[in-house]
């Protein structure tokens with residue numbers, strides 16, 4: 311198939327590229343305008359001769375991504391040992407809110423095991439590749455090793471079935487506790503390709519491609535997970551979870567998200583980050 315692109319589309323693409331827009335950003339705009347990825351690839355490939363530095367062909371977007379099977383618009387998904395509810399879905403950004411993801415006993419078990427190991431949360435620092443205290447995140451947190459205890463192992467297996475992504479591609483489960491006033495300011499979960507520390511981080515498992523935030527304890531007020539680009543706020547209801555994925559480390563994925571301040575009570579979450587390859 312070598313259908314030539316229209317002069318209007320060529321002109322628009324050329325002007326966008328000349329204005330400094332990235333290929334992933336153009337892809338996202340075209341996807342939002344209803345273009346199929348394959349047609350977008352063809353159009354971009356035809357421009358490559360004029361813009362050899364863009365390496366359009368080698369930047370074909372990831373097609374194999376974690377996520378639930380939503381074919382047939384199911385209300386429930388059998389995730390191995392548990393029947394998970396599909397409560398909300400959004401396409402761009404790709405967001406899915408799940409109900410009945412964890413039992414109350416699993417939530418309590420994770421909190422009990424994490425509580426004794428809490429420390430002020432560190433985040434991976436892409437400037438250096440190390441870990442730092444982050445003023446943007448005022449929660450306390452810890453990481454479990456993958457498969458560290460029975461609840462963690464069971465939950466990881468369930469997530470792997472639900473999101474169709476190998477257990478080995480996941481980071482260890484992170485637990486966060488937000489006291490009243492604590493929040494997590496809006497950020498992206500992928501590692502910024504422009505930061506000097508990122509290549510070091512990517513050696514272990516490649517980029518993050520998706521996030522699952524699971525609510526273990528609901529606060530009395532506040533604490534929603536917010537997606538400011540699309541005005542979405544997910545209520546932190548115990549046993550539910552919000553999944554979102556990002557096929558490129560780009561703001562065009564619209565996956566900017568944050569944890570709104572907890573106004574009363576304590577919020578606990580477990581976060582599972584999925585990498586593009588095995589995370590050893």
Ligand code: PD2
Pocket residue numbers: 486494499521523533534535536567568569570579581
């Ligand atoms: O606790 C949350 O709602 C939240 C919000 C944004 C968690 C994360 N990000 C995260 O763990 O990355």
Ligand code: ZN
Pocket residue numbers: 497498499521567
């Ligand atoms: Zn996050």
